[in-house]
Amino acid sequence: MPRIAFPPPPSSAATEALRAEVRDFLKTELADRPPRLRAESWNGFDAAFSRRMGARGWIAMTWPKQYGGHERSALERYVVLEETLAAGAPVAAHWIADRQSGPLLLKNGTEEQRRTILPRIAAGECTFCIGMSEPDSGSDLAAVRTRAVPVPEAEGGGWRVNGTKLWTTYAHKAQYMILFCRTDGGTEDRQGGTSQLLVDLTTPGITIRPILDLSGAHHFNEVVFEDVVLPADALIGNRGEGWTQVMSELAYERSGPERFLSSMALLIELVRALGPSPSGHAAIAVGRLTAHLIVLRRLSRSVAGMLDKGENPTLQASLVKDLGALFEQEIPEIARQLVEAEPDLESTREFSAVLAHTVMNAPAFSLRGGTREILRGIIARGLGLR
Amino acid sequence: MPRIAFPPPPSSAATEALRAEVRDFLKTELADRPPRLRAESWNGFDAAFSRRMGARGWIAMTWPKQYGGHERSALERYVVLEETLAAGAPVAAHWIADRQSGPLLLKNGTEEQRRTILPRIAAGECTFCIGMSEPDSGSDLAAVRTRAVPVPEAEGGGWRVNGTKLWTTYAHKAQYMILFCRTDGGTEDRQGGTSQLLVDLTTPGITIRPILDLSGAHHFNEVVFEDVVLPADALIGNRGEGWTQVMSELAYERSGPERFLSSMALLIELVRALGPSPSGHAAIAVGRLTAHLIVLRRLSRSVAGMLDKGENPTLQASLVKDLGALFEQEIPEIARQLVEAEPDLESTREFSAVLAHTVMNAPAFSLRGGTREILRGIIARGLGLR
Amino acid sequence: MSDSILADTAQRLFAERFTPELLRAADSGQWPAAAWAAVEEMGLPLALVPEEAGGFGVDTLDALALVRSAGSFAAPVPLAETMLAAWLLAGAGMAIPAGPLGIAPTQSAKGDLALTRDGASWRLTGTAHRVPWGRVATAVALLVEQESGSVVCLLEPGDWTVEEGRNIAGEPRDTLRIDAVLDAARVAPAAPGVTPADLFAMGATLRSLAMAGAIERVLELTVQYAGERVQFGRPLGKFQAVQQNLAILASQAAAAGAAADGAAEALAERSGGPLRVLPIAAAKLRCGEAAGLTASIAHQMHGAIGFTHEHVLHHLTRRLWSWRDEFGNESVWALRIGREVAEAGADGLWPLVTAA
Amino acid sequence: MSDSILADTAQRLFAERFTPELLRAADSGQWPAAAWAAVEEMGLPLALVPEEAGGFGVDTLDALALVRSAGSFAAPVPLAETMLAAWLLAGAGMAIPAGPLGIAPTQSAKGDLALTRDGASWRLTGTAHRVPWGRVATAVALLVEQESGSVVCLLEPGDWTVEEGRNIAGEPRDTLRIDAVLDAARVAPAAPGVTPADLFAMGATLRSLAMAGAIERVLELTVQYAGERVQFGRPLGKFQAVQQNLAILASQAAAAGAAADGAAEALAERSGGPLRVLPIAAAKLRCGEAAGLTASIAHQMHGAIGFTHEHVLHHLTRRLWSWRDEFGNESVWALRIGREVAEAGADGLWPLVTAA
Missing domain, CATH: 1.20.140.10 (Butyryl-CoA Dehydrogenase, subunit A, domain 3)
Incomplete structure (x- = not known):
């Protein structure tokens, strides 16, 4: 049996000053936020709060400075994260991009994507959503049916997308989606033939409809793609490696x-x-x-x-x-x-x-x-x- | 989905007199039995107590009178059972036979077996054990390897048994075992080819060794059969239907x-x-x-x-x-x-x-x-x- | 009316009326007046009322089974409450108004309500909290403890002002601020032995039955979903991990059903004497515990689907989460049983269990 | 001695000495004198003693890791207790006798022990309960609270009479009836700040570490068994239901390990000031909870095999069932944390957690 080691966590002494700073900030910021709103945890959405977090340098903390990041340690990021979550701060406007989409673009995006989008995320001005689940694919991501087909160069190039995504959190407030879809093969290929695409949600052909959750609240959405044409460089990372890329994101998070x-x-x-x-x-x-x-x-x-x-x-x-x-x-x-x-x-x-x-x-x-x-x-x- | 009905249980008014009688009996019987022994629940063994239960008519309660039973209702039996268990009475000497082996013989035994053995069970004078598990068959009973082979008539007839049973509770105090073994086919036949045999534990070739449990107590045994010859009428029910017979026992209990x-x-x-x-x-x-x-x-x-x-x-x-x-x-x-x-x-x-x-x-x-x-x-x- | 005909007819009515659309509308605050009228038309609210007091001679167990059935449909109407109020009024020899009736789900009415003489009339003041569907009630029956014994008061709209509230299933739970002068016809001694604690136990019985019904329905929906929903190329129900969870769900449904039956029997066998509270306490506790586990497993098995407003599951699970806390949560009833056991002592425990 | 050499050497020694045969013999009351001699030979009992007091300069975390390692082998010797007694004696400036040493695992020594002046000497009377391996101890170190502060008393055989007892793992837990006259050399003030409550928390730390070690070993044994044992034609570990259970087992092992590490750090970082008790309390509670779950799942997976006296599993599980109750069970430590949280208040909860 492989030994499952959990080495002692890094000492937090070095980050205590940062922690105090974050607590001070949150104390003022959230002074009027009642517990019932704090209870929303990472579902609380407040664009202004996210911008102020960005201004403090508390988004994109570990990213390179050239993309708007702050080159701070993962441990410092951890401190900011746990303090904001424990306090029930409304992080939804920047959280998904900071946690998942930004790192993906940093690792697999084009230089253009990095240069234009990452600094906006870091500033707390750019909200992302993740297009994963579909009507017939819940935990079984290999069953996705949304498909992106290359458009011939003669017709302008790029990708034509058709399909439906479900449970897309805050799609109705986001500027971008990271779309997980099939570019090659079929469900019989399981994970093979899937890719990730960057989608500007203002692209024509995209319809976003609310899905109310059981308490009647609107966080989820259905996002329908009807002949949506995306540029060629919408592809993130490598064609056909969508699954692998997603898995490495998930494992870390x-x-x-x-x-x-x-x-x-x-x-x-x-x-x-x-x-x-x-x-x-x-x-x-x-x-x-x-x-x-x-x-x-x-x-x-x-x-x-x-x-x-x-x-x-x-x-x-x-x-x-x-x-x-x-x-x-x-x-x-x-x-x-x-x-x-x-x-x-x-x-x-x-x-x-x-x-x-x-x-x-x-x-x-x-x-x-x-x-x-x-x-x-x-x-x-x-x-x-x- | 099939509806899982639990109809109202039969009214217990009719059995209250019996309950009072049992409580009285147990109060006297168990007056000196300390809680630490009552905690043994159905593992407590006391041959004298079992005989007194038999004398009261509280074993074999539902069986026909011709076999020593008392032709009382299942509900009356239930009352006696729950009262003895709740009081922590030592029932092990009669319990297995009353609950499992007796009903099996009643249903599938020969008239001879019924006539000679059932009354002794009813009197609380006959202890049974069940030979089920084996070293490589725990929950998977179809994997039993103990085998009973018919002895040619010319050599006297009957069955020759070889194999090892494990976890046999109170084999060291029992007169009989109900042996589950293979008479035909092999493990590839799964449930097919298994039978049940009645074993007099004084038969030559049987070795009973204690298996101490984790608290060091002796309830379990290993029972080894080496060329043990049993009479032809040791077969209970039908050859090859051991599995079916066992399952119907288990389901009810x-x-x-x-x-x-x-x-x-x-x-x-x-x-x-x-x-x-x-x-x-x-x-x-x-x-x-x-x-x-x-x-x-x-x-x-x-x-x-x-x-x-x-x-x-x-x-x-x-x-x-x-x-x-x-x-x-x-x-x-x-x-x-x-x-x-x-x-x-x-x-x-x-x-x-x-x-x-x-x-x-x-x-x-x-x-x-x-x-x-x-x-x-x-x-x-x-x-x-x- | 024959027992199984009543049950079948009621079930057909519930199935016809309490559609997903109606449940959603009710959830957003709409009163399903037509559905209620149909329920009333069938006479169901009078099911607990003795024949001589204007009832239809329904056997008590059959009457209680209606509440279980309504629970399985998440029926968003105060059937249980109206049945209880009608029973209370009938016991006090009072006429039973038509329409949905209200009761106050509190163990003790003391402190919250004061009933005083006001010449030939009475004056009732105070607050009734979380009255189910108080806003649409045509009347509210309150039990007030007086020195002389428990007294039933019949309130009519105008006797109270409403502050609207809801439980998390969206069912109205309104606060009524009461200041009413009641003439003698609207105040009468309760039937012998009926106390607020009693009424609370009866309410707990009704909620237990409703939970048992809802739990059975959740099990049914979940087993059906597991049989149909394909993941990784197989129906969910073929996965051993899912099977193990559904087995637990089934065992909770069994326990809740048996517990609620036990409470119903205790209530049905009462005749003048005190209620056998132990089976009722056990039922409210056990159904409440099953409710939480059931909701949790059902949502785990349904995945995101069960979270959508469109799906029927949450109408049941949110009721389970609400009902387990109404008329006493698990702790309240456990404490009551625990005190009784302590009093009976170690050697009295088993006799107490067999007598329950 | 370098850290990992110490750990490796000790582990080799444990593996060599604490065989299934030895465990069974110890279970039936035999004192494994040779194995203990080998442990003592290596100097392990002095691992917590500072170099200047006769120790070997072992880092505290490395010393504590020995207890975890011994726990994983179900070592039936008082290594943890002797380490603690030696540390206590060293802190009081007293010489450390050879041989297994005893301590009293009680939070407060008050009431049970009375230390009074007796001319130039002292007289100690009273009872020390459930002293581990009291019957073979060459000396017992007791911490007695006096007006002037905590005092360490060194007892030797003859100072007490033994009533033998055992925990359910078969480990000696003896009651010592004490009536001793102690000369001045055997009575000394404890190191500054060391109180019975402190010693109790240290004991809880050692038991947490031992539990973490035993739990890891149980996980290993169970995963191995599931991989080997064939049922219904497949190894157990291929069944999804078994996999789900083993995943839970692994998560309990992870939690117990991390919790024990946290307690060890708190103990190691102490220097004169008060102990950080919160991580220790959390560890004893969390390891205790994991112990119960671990034992239950491991036995469920092992089936009847795990129940035999011959199998090694129960040497570990019975220790887990015993150790979780020694030096304070889950409730004892939960209460302590709960009181601290209540004092800190709602808004103090998170800061208290991050400081733990």
Whole structure:
């Protein structure tokens, strides 16, 4: 069996000054943000806030300066990330681009794409969305049917795209989409023949329709492509290597603080509701959750340290994600038994509103970025069992 | 999807007099039986107690009188069973025969077997063991290698048996074994070619060796057959139908009170240790377990009612077993956090001793009679998924 | 009306009326007046009322089964509440108004409501919290504890002002600010032995039944989905990991169903004496626990599909998340059982279980 | 000695000495004297003792790693306890006797022990409960709280009578009835800041490390077994249901390992000031929780095989079941953290977590 090492995370002493700075900033920025909005975690969208984060240099922190980045360490980025998430700051306007699309372009984009787009992301002025799932492809990405066909040079070149993407978060507010689609072969080729394309969402032929989630909120969208023509250089990386590129993105993003802080607002409100002298029962429950949080954070920071050293901790990252989702989902189930309050989005009590939000969103915590069952299959493979 | 009905269990009013009688009997019988022994549940062995149960008419309750039975209802039998198990009475000397081997002989045995053996079981004077598992066949019974070969008439007839059985509970105290073995074909035939034989354990060629369990106790045995010759009428039921016969035994025995009362002694000692004024925390925990127990008992009695009517509630029985094992396994995990006491088999405190016993035995609750994974597979099939 | 005809007719009505479109409309705050009228037309709200008080002579267990059935359709109408209010009024010898009726889902009415003499009339003041569908109620039946015993008060629109609220399933849960002068005809002693704690337990029974119904339906939907949805070239239901989860779902449905049945029996067998509360407490707790697990597994199996507003699943799961907290959550009832066990003592535990 | 040489040498020694046969013998009450002598020969019991006090200058983290390693072999010797006793004695400036040493695993020594002046000497009376391997200890180091601060007492055989006891792993946990007159050389103030609560937290750290080691080993054994054992014509590990369980096992091992590392760091970084207790509390709780889950899954996967006395699995799982309750179970440490969180308040929660 391969040994699954989690080396000690890098010392955080060096980043404490940055942490204090971020906390100060957030304290002012979020002074009026009620817990029920903080509970939205990374789904909170505030373009102005994102611009101010950009102005502070807290987006694109690790990227090269020539593309608007700040060449700071992954650990410094980690500190900014965990502080903003723990505080329930509205990061959605810059978060996807900072976390996923920007790094993809940095690694695989054209020089033109890097030069024009990355600085705008860094400034907090450019929102991305990710076009992955389709009506008949959930966790099974190889089943995508959206297709990009090369347009003959004679007809102007580029790609003609047709298909439908589902569950595209914030497509209705984004400027760009990273589109995962088929350029060659068919579903029988499984992962082969898939590619990633950069899509300017103002391109003609794109229709974005809201998909309301179970609480009636609008985060998701259906994005329909009807004979959408993209330029030739819309291709990111290599034709036919879409799957490989996506997998390497996903593996690295399984273990960040976003994987265990989704219910943080509720945990905080729980502590508030219980007050300074909780019953033994309540103190034990909160103490236990706090212990789990401390350990999860250590695991996550350990993976961050490995990533910073250029290692490939795919298995470790999967373990953190699995543990993190369990923790996030456990919090509402525990909190609701400790405080007498029914979940109620519109309640005058913040605890009730935060509880309602968290109860209704918790099921997604073990779906997004691959279901729990798939994740555990990946872990089993890492243990040498498949 | 097939509807999984659990009809209301039969009213217990008619059996209350019997219940009172059993409680009275057990109160006297078990007056000096300390909780640490009651915790053995159906592993407690006391031949004298079994004889007294027999004398009371509380073994073989539903069998025909001509074979020593008492022709009472399945519901009356259920009452005796749950009362003895809840009280932690030592039933092992008669239990396997009453529950499994006797009914098998009643259904499939020869008239001679019925006439000679069943009355002795009913009297609590005849202990059976079940020879199922083998070194390379755990849950996969089709993999048995113990083989019974017909002996030519010229050489005296009957069966010659060779092979090894493992985990045979109380083989060292039993007079008989119901042996599951192969009479025809090979493992490639899967279930086909297996049969059940009645084995008098005093037959030459049989060696019984103890297998100590993880607490060092001796319940299990290895039983080795070396050219053991059994009479021709040792065959129970039909040659080659061993698997079918075993499955119909198992299905009916998935849902009795033995499937959720294994940790009852600990639950009782927990209530005792907490006293009349438990903390809110402890009261909630005990209240929850009690609610689960009430509901499990209702489910189990509902299945008993269906069996009594001659229905075939295989799916329902599997659900009860799965829920029951979870409940039994949860009790030690909850109890240990509510009372300050380390588990200790030799402790002067009964709670510690009962806790130790239950912690160490709990893993078996979801193994015996088919593992949890296999059980859930059976349930899934019942839902129409396989 | 014969039992199974009632059940079948009601189920057909629910299936016809409580369509996904209607559920969505109700979710956005619309009162399904026509559907309610059809339910009322069938007489279902009077199912718990004895024949001599204007009911149809429905067996109590059959009446309660209607609530379970309505739960399985996520019926967005106060059928259970109106049944309960009608029963309460009938017990007090009062006439039962037509239309959806309200009750207050609180264990103790003390503190929140004050009933005082006002000449020949009475004056009732105070607040009733989270009254289901208070905004459309044609009347509200409240049980108020007085020195002399429990008293039923019949309130009519105008007796209260409404502050609208909702549970997370979108069902109205309104706060009624009450200041009413009630003439003698609208105030009467409750049937013997009926206390606010009793009414609370009855409410818990109705919610348990509704949860059991919803859980069974969620199981059905999920098994069906797993059989149809293809991933990685096979139906989901062929994956062992999915099968194991669905087996757990089925066991929760079984437990919830049996628990709710037990509560219904306790309620049905009552005749004047005190309610057998233990089976009811066990049911509300067990159904509440099953509700959470069921919702979680069903969403896990449905994936993103189950999260869309268009899908029927969330009408059921959001009700499960709401109902498990109404009329006492798991902790509330567990504490009640736990105290009873502590009083019975270690050797009283098993007798207490067999008597439940 | 270089760090990894120490670790490797120790591991080789453990593997060589703590064979299944030795574990079984120890289980039946035999003291593995030769194996202990070899451990002592290597100097391992002095690993926490500073060089200036007779130690070998081992880095604290490396010293603690030995306990984890011993845990993974279910080593039936008081290595952790002797390390702790030696550290305690060294801190008080006392000589460290050879042989296995005992300590008392209680949070507060108050009530159980009384230390009084007896002329130029001292008199210590009372009871030390569940002293690991008390029966073979050549000396026992006890920390007694006095008005003046914590005092270390060095007891020798003859100072106590033994009532033998065992934990469920068969490890000696003896009650010592103490009535001893101690000359001044055997009584000394503890190192500054060292209290019984501190010693208890150190014990919790050592048990966390041992659990982390045992859990890793259980994972390894179980993955190996699943890869080898064939059922229904395939290795167990090819079944999706088994894979899902082993993934959970791996995640528990990861959490336990990281938690124990955190506790070890807190202990290692201490220099005179108070211990950072939060990471230690989190570790004991988290490892304890992982211990239960690990044992349960491992036995589920091993089936009946894991239940036999002959198999090595239970030497590890029974230790996990014992160790999670020693030096404070999950509730004890959760309460401690919970009280600290309540004091910090809602807005202090996150800063408290990042400082842990």
